[in-house]
Amino acid sequence: MTQTISANPQPSLLALFRTVLSRDLVVAFRHPSDLVNPLIFFMIVVTLFPLAVSPEKQFLSQAAPGVLWVAALLATLLSLDMLFQSDFQDGTLEQLLLAPQPLYISILAKVCGHWLLSGLPLTLISPLLAFMLFLPAEALPALVVTLLLGTPVLSFIGAVGSALTVGLRKSGLLLSLLVLPLYIPVLIFSAGAVQAATIGLPIVGHLALLGAMLALALVLAPLAISAGLRISLGS
Amino acid sequence: MWTWFHRLGSPRWFYEISGRWLPWLAVAATLLIVVGTTWALLFAPQDYQQGNSFRIIYIHVPAAFLAQSCYMIMAVAGAVGLIWKMKLADMAAKSCASIGASFTLLALITGAVWGKPTWGTWWVWDARLTSMLILFFLYLGVVALHSAITDRDQAAKASAVLALVGLVNIPIIKYSVEWWNTLHQPATFTVTEKPAMPAEMWVPLLIMVLGFYCFFAVALIMRTRFEILVREWRTRWVTELLNKQ
Numbered sequence A: 001m002t003q004t005i006s007a008n009p010q011p012s013l014l015a016l017f018r019t020v021l022s023r024d025l026v027v028a029f030r031h032p033s034d035l036v037n038p039l040i041f042f043m044i045v046v047t048l049f050p051l052a053v054s055p056e057k058q059f060l061s062q063a064a065p066g067v068l069w070v071a072a073l074l075a076t077l078l079s080l081d082m083l084f085q086s087d088f089q090d091g092t093l094e095q096l097l098l099a100p101q102p103l104y105i106s107i108l109a110k111v112c113g114h115w116l117l118s119g120l121p122l123t124l125i126s127p128l129l130a131f132m133l134f135l136p137a138e139a140l141p142a143l144v145v146t147l148l149l150g151t152p153v154l155s156f157i158g159a160v161g162s163a164l165t166v167g168l169r170k171s172g173l174l175l176s177l178l179v180l181p182l183y184i185p186v187l188i189f190s191a192g193a194v195q196a197a198t199i200g201l202p203i204v205g206h207l208a209l210l211g212a213m214l215a216l217a218l219v220l221a222p223l224a225i226s227a228g229l230r231i232s233l234g235s
Numbered sequence B: 001m002w003t004w005f006h007r008l009g010s011p012r013w014f015y016e017i018s019g020r021w022l023p024w025l026a027v028a029a030t031l032l033i034v035v036g037t038t039w040a041l042l043f044a045p046q047d048y049q050q051g052n053s054f055r056i057i058y059i060h061v062p063a064a065f066l067a068q069s070c071y072m073i074m075a076v077a078g079a080v081g082l083i084w085k086m087k088l089a090d091m092a093a094k095s096c097a098s099i100g101a102s103f104t105l106l107a108l109i110t111g112a113v114w115g116k117p118t119w120g121t122w123w124v125w126d127a128r129l130t131s132m133l134i135l136f137f138l139y140l141g142v143v144a145l146h147s148a149i150t151d152r153d154q155a156a157k158a159s160a161v162l163a164l165v166g167l168v169n170i171p172i173i174k175y176s177v178e179w180w181n182t183l184h185q186p187a188t189f190t191v192t193e194k195p196a197m198p199a200e201m202w203v204p205l206l207i208m209v210l211g212f213y214c215f216f217a218v219a220l221i222m223r224t225r226f227e228i229l230v231r232e233w234r235t236r237w238v239t240e241l242l243n244k245q
Helices: A002-007 A013-030 A032-052 A057-079 A081-090 A092-098 A103-117 A119-132 A137-165 A171-198 A204-234 B002-008 B011-043 B052-084 B087-119 B127-148 B152-180 B199-231 B236-244
Strands: none
Touching (some): A057 A119, A057 A171, A081 A137, A081 A204, A092 A103, A103 A137, A137 A171, A137 B127, A171 A204, B011 B052, B052 B087, B087 B127, B087 B199
């Protein structure tokens, strides 16, 4: 990244966005296990429910929306430490803060990268797990759409908590304390939409609310994230 | 007006002026709570459905009021601290977090106790109870973040940002939970409408609410004064103050 910037002293915002995003993707693909682990976690958590409660088809198809969404939420939570932690340790984060371009754009790029590496794969494997939990086929599109709309919100909110706790010792548990209560509205509307779809009710209202949350997060969360990063790196 | 605002930024000035307010507020809080409790427990009429068990409302509602407004005060104080770098606001925000958490817990416990005779269970996943529980978690998050960061200014700023994020989220959480499930009776007081209860019932409740607010002010001022002493113990005026006693 340093090379790109020195070769091109005033890169446009789009170029900045692309540079940060592609760097994050490249770094992530160099450590494939970081990418796969949240997915494996997602699958294991989903597997635990039939074992712990009941493998009956009727129960599972009823519980599937909630189980899938809770598991997706926890998997996103666990993947949050790849967002800022290693960049904080090797000093990249400081360089981003010092860069003349607005921090808003680079944060947007980082969160997009996080979503591409965590939320999108979760969405892609969710139909498989939905079949294993006997989710009715008519609810499958609802599941995929709510995951597509909801997981970016999870990435944004999680990034706020991650920015506030980056550099702290034992930040993992603290991060989940901060972030999980804020995840509740997304969980309610997403799981609610899938539940409504299983019994054939319209889900447009739920989706509109999820979209509104995404729009709000897109505008406001980067402000909180950049404030958090500046505070965490201030000392 | 601005000189007043600037003077408020000085912990020493606040310490001196709040020392003068404190006895009055304490007297007001005691008086209001004693009068309110006596009236509520002995003289207010019984509810025609719930009998005497409804009387817990005189603790439950003020606690719930304060739980919510305390979060607001904490977030505003945090914002003031972030924007004007006012140390006093940081201290007030820190004090608000633990006081607010205790009021939320009080509201939850009294709600559970009230739920037993009314709904037949200690806990129901009702919208208001659940959003109160989430508010409690938000408070605990602020407290946990504050205690996890060792640097004092950094801790204050980080928890102020978290409190502001929470403030944006509280209405979203409230309405999402409300659409999700509700069983609770509607709000006791609204500004625009006449209360549904008779005056003999709501006047003591209003007194209790005012008393709780005064008590909150006393607690907040005392904690903030303590915080001022802890932070400023090196300065000369604190040494002189402590030597005098």
